[in-house]
Amino acid sequence: xxxxxxxxxxxxxxxxxxxxxxxxxxxxxxxxxxxxxxxxxxxxxxxxxxxxxxxxxxxxxxxxxxxxxxxxxxxxxxxxxxxxxxxxxxxxxxxxxxxxxxxxxxxxxxxxxxxx
Amino acid sequence: xxxxxxxxxxxxxxxxxxxxxxxxxxxxxxxxxxxxxxxxxxxxxxxxxxxxxxxxxxxxxxxxxxxxxxxxxxxxxxxxxxxxxxxxxxxxxxxxxxxxxxxxxxxxxxx
Numbered sequence: 116x117x118x119x120x121x122x123x124x125x126x127x128x129x130x131x132x133x134x135x136x137x138x139x140x141x142x143x144x145x146x147x148x149x150x151x152x153x154x155x156x157x158x159x160x161x162x163x164x165x166x167x168x169x170x171x172x173x174x175x176x177x178x179x180x181x182x183x184x185x186x187x188x189x190x191x192x193x194x195x196x197x198x199x200x201x202x203x204x205x206x207x208x209x210x211x212x213x214x215x216x217x218x219x220x221x222x223x224x225x226x227x228x229x230x231x
Numbered sequence: 232x233x234x235x236x237x238x239x240x241x242x243x244x245x246x247x248x249x250x251x252x253x254x255x256x257x258x259x260x261x262x263x264x265x266x267x268x269x270x271x272x273x274x275x276x277x278x279x280x281x282x283x284x285x286x287x288x289x290x291x292x293x294x295x296x297x298x299x300x301x302x303x304x305x306x307x308x309x310x311x312x313x314x315x316x317x318x319x320x321x322x323x324x325x326x327x328x329x330x331x332x333x334x335x336x337x338x339x340x341x342x
Binding site: 119121124146148150155156157158159160163170171174206208210217219220221222223224225 | 235263265267272273274275276277280320324327328329330331332333334335
């Protein structure tokens with residue numbers, strides 16, 4: 116009965132390095148969402164993916180950020196050439212297949228990225 | 232421009248008393264609202280939701296009230312327990328999948 120899993124839980128990178136954040140949705144869920152939380156702020160939507168498809172990436176910065184959800188394996192949020200402003204908590208959520216019916220999103224524990 | 236506002240960053244309540252957390256929104260077209268609870272170092276956990284066709288939804292100790300004319304919703308917890316100490320986020324569902332979160336209210340229930 117595993118929930119949404121994210122790893123790593125903590126990630127430290129130096130400026131210019133790449134960060135890869137992984138998310139495994141709940142069993143039976145095929146919709147994945149990524150959110151970012153900056154200190155003292157609420158969670159902000161970044162991207163919505165279904166298997167092998169990006170449905171909505173309107174909240175994701177146009178440069179350096181990319182996301183995928185392959186047919187096999189976890190969803191990956193990739194940040195290239197990280198900068199200090201990327202330091203945040205990144206949360207993944209998942210929902211069942213019928214996303215059009217206002218399904219509740221279930222969140223993982225988050226990955227806390229620190230850029231030195 | 233914040234579409235969802237939680238104006239109280241923190242709230243302290245005695246154990247056994249009522250906790251009232253508030254949330255205001257700007258767009259009268261929003262029609263589905265949720266509350267999430269978040270403990271430190273964990274992800275948000277769904278608590279309760281309400282659709283705009285209702286003005287109240289209750290689940291055990293948790294009740295959400297929606298005042299559409301005022302564009303305001305509130306979460307009541309009664310009686311409050313120390314384990315309720317957490318950050319509470321209101322969220323609004325726009326369309327079918329995109330949540331807009333408030334900035335959160337940190338609730339501390341004093342034993």
